[in-house]
Amino acid sequence: MVNALQIELLKSRRTKSFVITICLSIIGFLWNTVSTVSEINSASYDGVSVLFNNQTMHSFFLPIAISVFTSRIVSNELEGQTFKLQEANGTTLIQIFYSKLILSIVFFWLLAISETVATNVFAMVNGTSVPLTISFLQISGQVLASFSLICLYLTFAMFTDKQGLLLSSGFIGGFLGVILAPKSTNLWTFPIPWLGASYLAPYKFTVINNSSYFYKFDQSIYIRLLMYLMYCLLLYLMVRSILLKEERRGK
Numbered sequence: 503m504v505n506a507l508q509i510e511l512l513k514s515r516r517t518k519s520f521v522i523t524i525c526l527s528i529i530g531f532l533w534n535t536v537s538t539v540s541e542i543n544s545a546s547y548d549g550v551s552v553l554f555n556n557q558t559m560h561s562f563f564l565p566i567a568i569s570v571f572t573s574r575i576v577s578n579e580l581e582g583q584t585f586k587l588q589e590a591n592g593t594t595l596i597q598i599f600y601s602k603l604i605l606s607i608v609f610f611w612l613l614a615i616s617e618t619v620a621t622n623v624f625a626m627v628n629g630t631s632v633p634l635t636i637s638f639l640q641i642s643g644q645v646l647a648s649f650s651l652i653c654l655y656l657t658f659a660m661f662t663d664k665q666g667l668l669l670s671s672g673f674i675g676g677f678l679g680v681i682l683a684p685k686s687t688n689l690w691t692f693p694i695p696w697l698g699a700s701y702l703a704p705y706k707f708t709v710i711n712n713s714s715y716f717y718k719f720d721q722s723i724y725i726r727l728l729m730y731l732m733y734c735l736l737l738y739l740m741v742r743s744i745l746l747k748e749e750r751r752g753k
Contacts, residue, residue: 534560550633551705564647565676572602602656610644615641683697686703689722
């Protein structure tokens with residue numbers, strides 16, 4: 503598995519998968535910080551809640567970034583039919599999926615940490631101290647939200663040669679994530695994968711009028727994390743079952 507991950511890492515660097523996704527994440531982070539400058543410096547809001555509600559930037563950019571990344575790490579191999587070559591050399595389809603899944607999870611986990619650290623720095627510059635618990639909840643939520651999207655988009659990428667369709671679904675997912683974000687306050691909206699980032703946000707906001715919002719810490723956040731963890735496990739088992747059936751069909 504270590505060798506497989508090293509190969510996946512090398513291939514990802516060649517296709518510039520990391521660079522493109524990091525650029526998207528930076529754009530998203532800058533967009534979020536610029537849009538919250540006036541609120542974080544306002545006495546009417548708690549700066550921490552403004553920065554960690556995840557119902558705008560994360561909901562929009564995460565599906566796009568993951569669809570782009572999974573497309574980049576699969577498309578070249580799919581076009582060159584290297585999956586069949588690897589299978590002929592004894593590497594099963596599920597093993598190929600695992601190596602790409604682990605690479606994707608680790609990469610987006612590191613992105614979540616980097617982004618949270620950068621947000622903490624931005625908060626400190628603006629005189630706001632972020633509790634360690636909130637940072638932990640933010641990273642945990644982002645990793646789980648990323649996992650569900652990676653499972654879906656990576657599986658989609660491995661079974662279709664129409665990568666444009668995959669990318670389009672990422673953009674559509676981003677728009678749906680923003681549009682449906684207010685619904686994430688409902689405890690039972692977790693099966694909607696594009697709501698993962700906002701569903702697991704430490705803080706939720708409610709629109710009061712066109713120019714003001716009400717931010718509140720989500721008291722059910724730990725229940726949400728547990729429910730979403732179970733959802734991710736179920737999603738993984740479903741994807742694994744699909745891949746194993748495809749393996750048996752190909753034999």
